[in-house]
Amino acid sequence: MQKMNELLIKKILSKVPKHLKPIDYLKDELNISKESVYRRMRGEISFTLEEVSLIAKDLKFSIDELMDTQEANYIFLSMMANPSQEAVAMYEEMLTNSISLLKEIYQQSKKVLITMALTSFPFKFFSFENLFRFEYALFLHQQNQIPFGTSFSDILLPPAIKTLHQDLVNYVSHLPKIVCVVDDNIFSKLIKKIKYYYDLKFISNDDLQLLYIELTQLLKQIEKIVITGESESRTSFSVYYSLLSIDTACIHYEYDDMAITQLWLCNEMPIILKNNPAVCLAQKKQLESQIKYSTLITSSNTMLQAKLLRVLRNCIEELNQMSLHESN
Numbered sequence: 001m002q003k004m005n006e007l008l009i010k011k012i013l014s015k016v017p018k019h020l021k022p023i024d025y026l027k028d029e030l031n032i033s034k035e036s037v038y039r040r041m042r043g044e045i046s047f048t049l050e051e052v053s054l055i056a057k058d059l060k061f062s063i064d065e066l067m068d069t070q071e072a073n074y075i076f077l078s079m080m081a082n083p084s085q086e087a088v089a090m091y092e093e094m095l096t097n098s099i100s101l102l103k104e105i106y107q108q109s110k111k112v113l114i115t116m117a118l119t120s121f122p123f124k125f126f127s128f129e130n131l132f133r134f135e136y137a138l139f140l141h142q143q144n145q146i147p148f149g150t151s152f153s154d155i156l157l158p159p160a161i162k163t164l165h166q167d168l169v170n171y172v173s174h175l176p177k178i179v180c181v182v183d184d185n186i187f188s189k190l191i192k193k194i195k196y197y198y199d200l201k202f203i204s205n206d207d208l209q210l211l212y213i214e215l216t217q218l219l220k221q222i223e224k225i226v227i228t229g230e231s232e233s234r235t236s237f238s239v240y241y242s243l244l245s246i247d248t249a250c251i252h253y254e255y256d257d258m259a260i261t262q263l264w265l266c267n268e269m270p271i272i273l274k275n276n277p278a279v280c281l282a283q284k285k286q287l288e289s290q291i292k293y294s295t296l297i298t299s300s301n302t303m304l305q306a307k308l309l310r311v312l313r314n315c316i317e318e319l320n321q322m323s324l325h326e327s328n
Contacts (some may be wrong), residue, residue, distance in 0.1 A: 120187075
């Protein structure tokens with residue numbers, strides 16, 4: 001804890017604007033006396049976790065930057081949003097932080113390698129408004145923010161979130177290379193959710209058709225990636241097909257001598273691990289192990305290509321059959 005306190009003091013001194021005195025800044029920011037500030041700066045007492053959080057947020061640095069990266073026995077997990085916020089603000093913050101993460105990587109290096117293991121498809125990375133709107137609606141529902149009697153067609157994307165989504169799609173489309181491991185279940189979770197909310201009458205037949213059409217369009221993009229190894233935006237892809245189920249979704253960013261890992265411990269709220277080489281290396285090894293026991297299908301192995309695409313196509317076709325059955 002003493003080491004963390006020393007690192008925090010150094011961070012404060014380097015981050016406080018030059019026109020402000022650090023002592024006066026802390027006095028006002030933490031609403032404590034000057035004597036209390038001096039005692040903290042002298043190391044006589046430690047900053048509380050709440051104080052550290054306030055300072056980090058205001059001076060725009062991550063708490064995990066205060067960790068001794070040589071010590072691998074403990075880590076800080078950075079959430080993509082503050083869960084105490086209103087649901088819309090939380091979702092907006094998650095998108096903003098996703099964009100900030102990609103911006104940070106771009107500013108450091110153009111030679112970034114992204115490796116991911118997917119338990120479900122990252123629809124927010126693609127420009128499909130209705131699929132993204134459904135993901136947004138699910139988030140609101142999980143936060144108990146959808147009034148009884150509301151339908152999917154009533155859920156509208158706020159302008160700020162719509163703009164952030166397009167910004168995120170734009171940043172993702174300019175990634176140079178992505179390595180991903182997928183299994184048969186990357187569409188199945190979404191299809192089950194759509195069927196569930198359709199049975200609840202939250203999704204109408206018309207909405208079901210909109211989702212079906214966009215999934216069909218997405219499948220065409222996936223087919224191009226699998227066959228050619230390249231997306232429409234010219235991002236290079238290496239897709240590995242795992243016959244074993246992937247348990248935890250993960251994205252690992254690697255550039256220059258830096259590594260950042262995102263983990264999805266729950267469906268909608270990823271956490272970020274960075275500035276801890278030991279933990280990021282362990283996650284990288286886990287991804288490499290998954291790749292080792294999977295099969296590369298981009299531009300090769302046409303039988304497994306066809307198998308994966310057939311599985312995804314059958315998943316999507318379930319929605320069309322539901323709509324046709326209801327119409328009859």
